[in-house]
Amino acid sequence: MTKIYEIRQDILSHNETEADLLRQELSQKGVFLLNLMSSPGSGKTTTLEKTLPYLDGLRVGVMEADIDGACDAKRIEELGYRSIQLHTGGMCHLDAQMTRQGLTAFGINDLDVVILENVGNLVCPAEFDTGAMCNAMILSVPEGHDKPLKYPLMFSICDVVLINKIDVIDAFDFDVEYCKQEIWKRNPKAKIILISAKTGQGIREWADWLKEKAESVKENGRV
DSSP: OHHHHHHHHHHHHHHHHHHHHHHHHHHHHTOEEEEEEEOTTSOHHHHHHHHGGGOTTSOEEEEEEESSOOHHHHHHHHTTOEEEEEEOTTOSSOOHHHHHHHHHHHOOTTOSEEEEEOOSOSSHHHHSOOSOSEEEEEEEGGGOTTHHHHOHHHHHSOSEEEEEOGGGGGGTTOOHHHHHHHHHHHOTTOEEEEOOTTTOTTHHHHHHHHHHHHHHHHHHSOO
16 A cells, blocks of 8 residues: 555656746747536536627637547537647546647647646546646535535635536535635635536526637736
């Protein structure tokens, strides 16, 4: 067990170094990289479909990461935005080196914003720094308000938490205020936005937050 622990630490330490280097390079280019995470089915791609039109004035590209399939990338392309599908070869997350490989294949010289839609998972993606400037996650109402207790690391590393599918909250026993307080216990600085990717509720507020961060990196090299 001791050897396994030490190897794991070495891997994570190396990834942190790679992530910091990638962030520096992106900052110098004025490119904002967002890491978007959630469990499968929470509405990541649908949320992006509603969000992208609000990012006017910014050149945006989307990297879709999945174990297999290309349906999400095709959905983004059909809206007229650049997209690339990343296959992880069975891995449940992306790390900094994998993200760099995706960015190289994608090409970012003519982009202001790259949104990385990470693999659907509340565990592994939270453990590996991708080199993104900001982390965001989506928690959908049907998943329940107790997820911050069960997956504390995910909620502790995110700059913004989107509570999605708020339009169906009456059909589920979801306590919004309880969920907010549990998130803030683990991450007092987290911004929490209630959204509905179906109706569009809260999408402008989320898009404005994203746009502000992206414009700051474009102008100043930092969020």
